[in-house]
Amino acid sequence: MKPWFLVDFIYGLSFTARQERAVLPDLHNFTKNIIERRRRKRNRNTATGIQENNVNEVKATMLDILLDEEAKGTINDKGIREEVDTFLFEGHDTTATALTFIMMRIANEPDIQDSICEELQDIFGDSQRSPTIEDLSKMKYLECCIKESLRLYPSVPFLSRYLRKEVVIAGYTIPKNTYVDLHVFDIHRDPEVYPEPEKFRPERFLPQNTAGRNPYSYIPFSAGPRNCIGQKFATMMIKTLMSGILRKYRLEPIIRPEDLVFIADLVLWTNHPIDVRFRPREHLTSN
Numbered sequence: 001m002k003p004w005f006l007v008d009f010i011y012g013l014s015f016t017a018r019q020e021r022a023v024l025p026d027l028h029n030f031t032k033n034i035i036e037r038r039r040r041k042r043n044r045n046t047a048t049g050i051q052e053n054n055v056n057e058v059k060a061t062m063l064d065i066l067l068d069e070e071a072k073g074t075i076n077d078k079g080i081r082e083e084v085d086t087f088l089f090e091g092h093d094t095t096a097t098a099l100t101f102i103m104m105r106i107a108n109e110p111d112i113q114d115s116i117c118e119e120l121q122d123i124f125g126d127s128q129r130s131p132t133i134e135d136l137s138k139m140k141y142l143e144c145c146i147k148e149s150l151r152l153y154p155s156v157p158f159l160s161r162y163l164r165k166e167v168v169i170a171g172y173t174i175p176k177n178t179y180v181d182l183h184v185f186d187i188h189r190d191p192e193v194y195p196e197p198e199k200f201r202p203e204r205f206l207p208q209n210t211a212g213r214n215p216y217s218y219i220p221f222s223a224g225p226r227n228c229i230g231q232k233f234a235t236m237m238i239k240t241l242m243s244g245i246l247r248k249y250r251l252e253p254i255i256r257p258e259d260l261v262f263i264a265d266l267v268l269w270t271n272h273p274i275d276v277r278f279r280p281r282e283h284l285t286s287n
């Protein structure tokens with residue numbers, strides 16, 4: 001953090017600000033295209049009388065709600081773009097990072113990988129059908145693995161808040177008007193809450209083992225009024241992708257967890273690629 005960047009004028013002269021100005025038009029065009037495509041589709045549907053929220057049609061999306069509000073004059077084009085930006089950028093890198101780390105870790109935990117595959121075998125048998133929402137809800141063990149992976153590798157490694165009021169925590173007074181960083185990465189490695197914190201133990205998240213645990217000791221999706229709105233969707237995405245991959249491939253390690261060198265940026269990353277080997281499973285049968 002460079003405190004002098006807090007002064008807009010100084011930041012505006014920096015190399016970082018120049019880079020930002022160079023890439024911003026691409027980013028805005030990407031979002032504008034998404035909004036325009038939806039606007040055109042809605043206009044076409046209005047002209048032809050198609051109801052989007054008819055069960056036989058595509059369901060109404062959050063973007064539709066925003067476009068409805070625009071028609072009522074409660075939000076403008078820029079406001080819609082900012083909302084779409086938030087969803088795209090909060091949702092993309094975080095989920096991609098979570099997937100990368102869980103694949104790496106599962107590749108390094110062959111017994112745990114076998115247990116996930118047994119669960120998938122119970123759900124799907126030898127069928128290659130796509131998962132339904134009900135199938136996803138049956139993936140209890142995979143869900144524990146996702147939670148354990150997000151404990152060790154939280155996509156958002158720290159959260160920042162600006163204190164408008166003075167706060168006293170454990171006898172320490174933090175004055176108002178202070179920026180506070182909450183180090184999720186370290187909170188998730190507290191040995192008093194998670195004995196042998198570096199070990200990958202999905203059973204830490206079985207209901208009988210989470211009862212009584214302080215809810216703020218596990219915050220990969222943050223907590224409170226500004227927590228992640230996409231939490232359930234992200235978990236469903238990861239289950240869909242991981243189950244799809246593990247039904248077809250065995251994951252084998254290339255990089256070891258102890259070799260990771262982390263970078264705590266806005267999203268957790270490493271200063272090197274994270275490679276995993278995909279070995280096709282032989283027993284695949286078609287159905």
Ligand code: HEM
Pocket residue numbers: 086087090091092094095098154155156159160219220221222223225226227228229230231233234
């Ligand atoms: C594994 C995947 C994800 C992780 C770990 C994650 C984590 C987080 C965290 C920690 C925050 C709070 C940031 C803060 O308090 O400063 C957040 C906010 C948010 N997330 Fe996610 N997220 C994920 C996926 C998604 C997805 C898929 C979406 C959208 C479909 C999404 C949408 C949002 C939005 C809109 C916010 C802002 C909420 C607000 O400020 O009120 N996230 N996310």
